[in-house]
Amino acid sequence: MVRAILLILAVVFLAAAPFFGDAVMIQYGIDALLFATLAQAWNILGGFTGYASFGNSAFYGLGTYGTAIAMAQLHLPFWVGLSLGAFLAVLCAVVIGLPILRLRGHYFAIATLGLSATLAAIISNLDISGRNIGLILPLTRNDVGFYEEALALLVASTLTVMWIAKSRFGMGLIAIREDEDAAQVMGINTTFYKVVALMLSAFFTAIAGGIHAYWITFIDPASAFDLSLNVRMVIMAMFGGPGTVLGPVVGSFILSAVYDALARSISTAAALLFGMVIVLAVIFMPRGLWDLGHGLRQVGWRYFLQNIRLHRL
Amino acid sequence: MSAGAQPMLEARGLTRRFHGLYAVNDVSFTLQPGEILGLIGPNGAGKTTLINLISGTLFADQGELIFEDRRIERLHPYQRAHIGIGRTFQVMKPFPRLSVLENVTVGALFGFGGGERNRDKAREQARALLEFTGLDRRMDQNADQLGGPDRKRLELAKALAMRPKLLLLDEVMAGLNHVEVDEVVTIIKKIRDSGVTILVIEHVMRAIRSLSDRIIVLHHGEKIAEGLPDTVLADARVVEAYLGKRRA
Ligand SMILES: Nc1ncnc2c1ncn2[C@@H]1O[C@H](COP(=O)(O)OP(=O)(O)O)[C@@H](O)[C@H]1O
Numbered sequence: 001m002v003r004a005i006l007l008i009l010a011v012v013f014l015a016a017a018p019f020f021g022d023a024v025m026i027q028y029g030i031d032a033l034l035f036a037t038l039a040q041a042w043n044i045l046g047g048f049t050g051y052a053s054f055g056n057s058a059f060y061g062l063g064t065y066g067t068a069i070a071m072a073q074l075h076l077p078f079w080v081g082l083s084l085g086a087f088l089a090v091l092c093a094v095v096i097g098l099p100i101l102r103l104r105g106h107y108f109a110i111a112t113l114g115l116s117a118t119l120a121a122i123i124s125n126l127d128i129s130g131r132n133i134g135l136i137l138p139l140t141r142n143d144v145g146f147y148e149e150a151l152a153l154l155v156a157s158t159l160t161v162m163w164i165a166k167s168r169f170g171m172g173l174i175a176i177r178e179d180e181d182a183a184q185v186m187g188i189n190t191t192f193y194k195v196v197a198l199m200l201s202a203f204f205t206a207i208a209g210g211i212h213a214y215w216i217t218f219i220d221p222a223s224a225f226d227l228s229l230n231v232r233m234v235i236m237a238m239f240g241g242p243g244t245v246l247g248p249v250v251g252s253f254i255l256s257a258v259y260d261a262l263a264r265s266i267s268t269a270a271a272l273l274f275g276m277v278i279v280l281a282v283i284f285m286p287r288g289l290w291d292l293g294h295g296l297r298q299v300g301w302r303y304f305l306q307n308i309r310l311h312r313l
Numbered sequence: 314m315s316a317g318a319q320p321m322l323e324a325r326g327l328t329r330r331f332h333g334l335y336a337v338n339d340v341s342f343t344l345q346p347g348e349i350l351g352l353i354g355p356n357g358a359g360k361t362t363l364i365n366l367i368s369g370t371l372f373a374d375q376g377e378l379i380f381e382d383r384r385i386e387r388l389h390p391y392q393r394a395h396i397g398i399g400r401t402f403q404v405m406k407p408f409p410r411l412s413v414l415e416n417v418t419v420g421a422l423f424g425f426g427g428g429e430r431n432r433d434k435a436r437e438q439a440r441a442l443l444e445f446t447g448l449d450r451r452m453d454q455n456a457d458q459l460g461g462p463d464r465k466r467l468e469l470a471k472a473l474a475m476r477p478k479l480l481l482l483d484e485v486m487a488g489l490n491h492v493e494v495d496e497v498v499t500i501i502k503k504i505r506d507s508g509v510t511i512l513v514i515e516h517v518m519r520a521i522r523s524l525s526d527r528i529i530v531l532h533h534g535e536k537i538a539e540g541l542p543d544t545v546l547a548d549a550r551v552v553e554a555y556l557g558k559r560r561a
């Protein structure tokens with residue numbers, strides 16, 4: 001109950017923030033909200049079932065291009081574009097998910113690695129998507145609007161994860177992560193559960209791509225299907241706490257802030273320092289911020305020693 | 314065996330090879346409703362593989378499996394769970410970072426008939442089973458913090474929570490002391506009395522003798538004996554399979 005009130009207050013605060021901030025702050029805000037959504041979407045499959053997807057940047061690209069094609073080429077409204085992008089991404093999730101989600105663990109991750117590059121190659125050769133030059137969307141100068149849309153999407157994805165964490169469906173996903181053989185013989189249709197999780201993940205990822213496309217107005221295959229974006233989703237979700245409701249959101253807010261602060265003060269070394277933050281985080285809190293909070297309350301500073309001992313080679 | 318009675322499970326010519334080695338070779342048997350069938354044999358005889366074939370964890374290369382009156386050898390493991398087949402794993406498979414209660418709740422949420430849809434009701438069923446298996450004091454601990462005997466009990470509780478009609482038990486008494494073995498024997502008898510048919514793999518002879526209505530013996534993947542416990546355990550080939558192994 002207290003938690004619910006605090007969460008509602010946090011959302012109200014975030015929603016009101018752009019009316020007090022300057023233009024640059026709002027732009028940082030849009031980026032941070034979209035990144036948090038991407039981390040949360042990745043969390044649905046990656047955090048709950050333990051299947052690390054590197055195909056989410058492909059869903060992002062499909063959302064981007066679905067929106068861009070609808071608006072720039074077919075002159076349809078934004079929401080039709082978002083729907084088209086989401087439809088393409090969810091369809092892609094089913095088509096690739098059914099065969100490759102039968103692969104276990106690492107094999108799945110490897111099988112998804114090529115998806116972005118493949119789709120980028122296809123898109124680069126289609127007239128309707130502007131080949132390798134890209135597309136320009138109609139210009140709208142309404143950053144507060146984009147900010148509120150991004151916030152609404154983050155809230156929607158987080159409410160979905162909240163439902164998953166409490167539902168029978170989510171229990172099935174967690175059982176798959178903990179032991180897939182046991183999950184199967186206990187009556188869980190594991191392939192079906194994983195595919196549905198991937199579809200949900202693809203849906204939110206694609207909408208985030210669509211909002212981003214309309215906001216920056218210019219897209220091309222290389223930036224829309226960018227595998228390094230997928231790597232950032234993984235890092236943010238893992239940093240915050242995979243398989244938790246708020247971990248990926250808080251984690252990505254913190255990392256976005258750290259990255260922006262570093263980039264502003266010492267632009268050349270920012271990437272290096274950011275990398276070091278990640279390395280230290282993996283060593284000292286391999287299960288993310290959420291587990292860190294738990295551990296500190298239970299065993300104090302010994303938590304770090306335990307992790308080092310547990311995970312050294 | 315009463316003539317005309319519909320078996321709970323019938324296996325016909327089940328065969329499974331691994332790289333040319335026959336782990337289970339042309340094995341046939343029936344299991345009557347309400348029966349406890351003991352499955353024994355030296356290490357590597359193919360007992361676990363046979364259970365894997367029945368639960369669907371592995372597919373058979375050849376042979377038929379009839380559960381109640383339907384063929385099941387092509388069904389997926391989750392489909393076999395839904396029609397009432399539950400099992401434990403010899404190499405135990407707890408959900409390590411879930412609490413004991415949550416572990417068992419998963420069985421109730423899925424399992425027979427697709428399981429209980431309501432998570433609170435499922436948790437209540439799980440709680441009752443933890444009491445039944447003597448795990449209620451460990452309820453809130455994570456499964457990876459349990460000791461060996463409690464892990465065995467957890468395997469049993471998880472399978473029971475699925476409300477199976479046929480329960481396949483793979484060495485649930487291994488590593489238990491005398492007192493604990495007697496407790497589990499009592500529990501298994503109670504499960505049978507509640508109407509569950511049971512196939513039990515066990516090395517503890519005292520337990521298998523007191524539990525089983527009939528026993529089948531596997532050796533090098535083949536069924537070498539079948540019958541009443543006293544008869545089978547006195548059979549020269551069975552004695553040789555065990556002792557020959559030990560002397561070698
Ligand atoms: N997944 C597997 N892959 C390869 N060989 C296996 C596999 N499972 C079992 N075997 C082999 O099959 C034979 C029977 O094993 P198993 O069924 O575990 O015997 P038991 O349970 O009677 O000790 C053994 O030789 C074992 O090495």
Ligand SMILES: [Mg+2]
Pocket residue numbers: 360361362403
């Ligand atoms: Mg075995």
